[in-house]
Amino acid sequence: MKKIILALILGFSGILSAQNSVSGTVTNLENQPLANVSVYAPELHKGTTTDQNGKYEFKNLPNGSFRITFSIVGFTAQSKSINKLLKENTIDITLTESVFEMDEVVVSTPFNKLQSQNVMKVEHESIKTLQQKGTSTLIEGLATIPGVSQISTGTSIGKPVIRGLSGNRVLVYSQGVRIENQQFGDEHGLGLNDAGIESVEVIKGPASLLYGSDALGGVLYFNPEKFADANTFKANFSQKYFTNTQGSNSSIGLKTSTDNWKFLARGSFNTHSDYKIADGERVTNTRYNETDFKTGIGYSNSSFSSVLRYNYNKLDLGMPDNGIGEQSTSKNTEFPRQGIFNHLLSLNNVIFFQNSKLDVDLGYIANDRSEFEDSNEASLHMKLNTFNYNAKYHFPKLGKIETILGVQGMHQTNKNSGEEYLIPDATTNDFGVFGTANYEWDNSVIQAGLRFDNRNITSIAHGTEGEEGYFLPLDRSFDSFNASLGYKTKLAEPLTLRLNVATGFRAPNLAELTSNGVHEGTNRYEIGNANLKTEQNVQTDLNLEYKNTHFEFFINGFYNHVNNYIFTSPTGEVRDDNDVFAYIQDNAKLYGGEVGLHFHPHPLDWLHFETSFETVTGKKANNDYLPLIPANNWNNTLRTEFKINNWFEEGYASLNVSSTFAQKNVSGFETASDGYTLVNLAFGGTVKLGKHAFDVNLNGNNLFDKKYIAHLSRLKTDGIPNIGRNIVLGVNFNL
Incomplete structure (x- = not known):
């Protein structure tokens, strides 16, 4: 075959x-x-x-x-x-x-340099590395990267947080296209499955120069699975089992390529029961089921390269609202639940000229989101359709100067068909134009850029004045100029310095502009503000890296000032037994960073010790603390690499101790959180039996069954702990 x-x-x-x-x-x-x-x-x-x-x-x-x-x-x-x-x-x-990790090409920044050559510090992690940590979802794996955490609802829903900023302040890209899936909602997850994803790049800081609005806090850029090498055919199957949720994750894929044509396809199914806390009880209706399919076809010749990819994702999510109730290991979701269908179609084209090239990305996303309260008739039903375009022209290199000029845009429509309205029917149009240049000499690089953006949001009136779900018509336009300047140099052969200053912006989203009702899961009645201004920030980043044959050290520091930061504040009023919160603005500042080292002692080539510490503080102009700021974390890993004769290769074993500190710096309506320490073990490698080989991994997460509540857990207000001990067994083999 x-x-x-x-x-x-x-x-x-x-x-x-x-x-x-x-x-x-x-x-x-x-x-x-x-x-x-x-x-x-x-x-x-x-x-x-x-x-x-x-x-x-x-x-x-x-x-x-x-x-x-x-x-x-x-x-x-x-x-x-x-x-x-x-x-x-x-x-x-x-x-x-x-002896350290492989250097990778960074594609989320404009000039596609190796990570070590890039002016901006970008974290790069392969999905395989994240999976070896035994996490059950993609967002859990991302939260192990220094500077990244998550706002979670059990194990099924997680929203990324980069250095204290979340929601619409963090932009997510997949297949070269920005993901739009009503990400303003607290109970709306990432909406991506890790099957068919090669790696992730994390930009921790304003990236509006490259991505426009909503990249004020940073970018998660997911690189899709690579095609097969030329003139080869590959097929593989992977299976994982999770003891805590009695969960299963299955994936099968195939791919083949010639010198010109390439094709791949991958399907996966993920199913989990309610998760179990440390005392053995299960949190009712945290179960979920996910079906994912990805495919792609590409062609390249002496003039151009073109790749068409498609991703279908179906989610059936239980929404916990009764805490720890009826105990069950069923995987059939109960009410209330969410049903989500997401279609992502992307087309990437690179046209090559004599000494230059044109890179064009086109994307279409259809997001269909329903919420079912007590029957199979959706009480909330939103359809979001988004068309994106992104064109970049790479000018011929002039001496040591590389230059790019680009245009980006988005056309988006939101339609409601259920009884409940979180946001009105609306249309959003974006347009941006930017230019950036890279100048390299000796051991130094300067990179600078300038951009202009316009976002226009229009919505129609809905409902009866004075009642919940009433929206006035809206027609707002938001403009913003942004710039970035970066410098990288080698202070000495093993020591690298990076200094970046950049601005970013975010136009207020529809929920912030128009909300008028109870926000599910938060027990708050939220009122929007149609007069909100654009958030505008400026951030300074400093990165120092030292690397020799057996020792690697890094320190990242940042200071982020945000004008017109949007947040909710209690009004003192109560409606329908819910406290009323209104959207307001104030200036804010966030500061902190990450520090870490990787030690590989000689001559113990099989031993690695890695440690990192991350911290962030967020305050309003009056020095009150911002909400949803992650607690400080200290992460330590002792890892060994080994080989057993000729039948077990690329073997590894690791002991990880992750200590999260108490979070006492909370906003007015938050509560403080205690610290906790989790211990994790991992073991794996490649087993060879004759001509056949397969990868195995065994993980023990929260090995001592620690009972804890993460500060950014949305179940914290009900006193519900996070997941207890979880043993994960995985196998991956070529067919």
């Missing part, structure tokens, strides 16, 4: 004659060939690996400029830019050994 599929694609692409090619040999410092080195061209979505002699080859390459990266575990990655491609090109590479 594999040969038939591959032959069909090879035959279809055989009519295309080979154009430009690049080949070469990858060696180490001793001039020995390196096999299985990943050689990848990000703009072309094309990859290959070196053979036993360290040789590689790419065919049918474009005439314009593009980048090729070389990476393998245990060696420092390299990135080579090709500006003028000949018909036949030879690029030989020498890699130096490194």
Whole structure:
């Protein structure tokens, strides 16, 4: 079957004659060939690996400029830019050994540099690494990255928090498209499944220069699964079991590529019962079911590269409102529950010219969200349709200066068809234009940019004046100019300094402008403010990194000043037994950072010690504390790497101790939270049985069954603890 599929694609692409090619040999410092080195061209979505002699080859390459990266575990990655491609090109590479993580190309910033070369500090984590930590959802894995946490409702709903900012202040990208899924709601989760996602990049700071409104606090940029190497076929199956929720996560995928064509498809199903707290009781109706399907097809030749991807995601979520009630291990959700259907279609095109290129991303998202209170007839039903476009022209390189000019936009409509209205029917239009330049000399780089944006929001009137759910018509326009300036230099060979200053903005969302009713899950009656102004911030980031063969150290510090910060404040009024909160604005400031080290002692090549500490403080202009600020955290991991003969390779075992401190700096309507320490264990590797190999992992999370309540848990007000001990067993093998 594999040969038939591959032959069909090879035959279809055989009519295309080979154009430009690049080949070469990858060696180490001793001039020995390196096999299985990943050689990848990000703009072309094309990859290959070196053979036993360290040789590689790419065919049918474009005439314009593009980048090729070389990476393998245990060696420092390299990135080579090709500006003028000949018909036949030879690029030989020498890699130096490194015991730390592989350097990766960062695609969430404009010039697609390696992480070590980037002016802005960007956190990069592979989904495989996050999964090895045994977390049951994608957002739980993200919350293990320093500076990132989550606002959670049990184990099913999680919203990302970056350095104290959340909701519409954090922008999420997948498949090169901004995710729009009514993310203003506290009980609206991330809406992404980790199956079919390769890695995530985290920008911790204002990224409005590149992404416009809603990137004031940062960006989560999810890179989709790579296509197969040229002229190969791959299929794999993975299965995970979670003891706490008696949950199961199954995924199966296949992919194949030729020199020009590439195709992949992956389906997954995730199902969990109510989660169990430390004393053995289950939190009623925290169960959920998720179906996810991703597929993609790509084509590239000497003139352009094009990739079309589609993602379907269906969620059936229970909404806990009775705390710890009837005990059950059923996976069938009870009322109240949510039903969510999400369709994401993206098209990425790169057109190559003589010495320049045009990168165009188009996206369409259809988000259908229903909430069912006590019957299968939706009381709340919202349909959000969003069309995005993003075009960037990369000018020919002028000496050491690289320049990009881009335009971005969005057209969005929101329609209601249920009895309840959280927000009115509305239309949102965005348009932005920006330019950015990168100048590199010796061991230093300067990057600067400027941008203008306009957002227009119009809505129609609804309801009866004086009653809940009444909305006046709205027609508001918001403008903003933003800029960024970054500098990176090597103070010494092992010491790197990054300094970035950037501004960002966020236009108020529909809920903040128009709310008039009880906000479910918070026991608050919320009143919007149609006169809210745009949030505007300026943030300064300082990053110092020291890295040698056996020691790595980093320190990140930031100061973020936000004008017109939007938040809810109690009015003292009570409606329908609910306290009334109104949306108001005040200036605010957030400051803090992360510090950490990674020690790899010589000659104990199998031992690693990693530690990190993160802190953030958020205050209003009057020095009162902001709400929803995560507690300080100190994270320590002792990890070993090993191999057992020829049947168990890439083995690892780790002990993690994560200490979250008490959070006493709370806003007026929050309560303080106690600190807690969790202990986690992990073990895994690749088992080889003859010609067959499969990956296994075993995780024990909250190993001592600690009873605790996270500060950002939305079940905290009811005194409901977070998840207790959870043992996770996973297996992944090629078919």
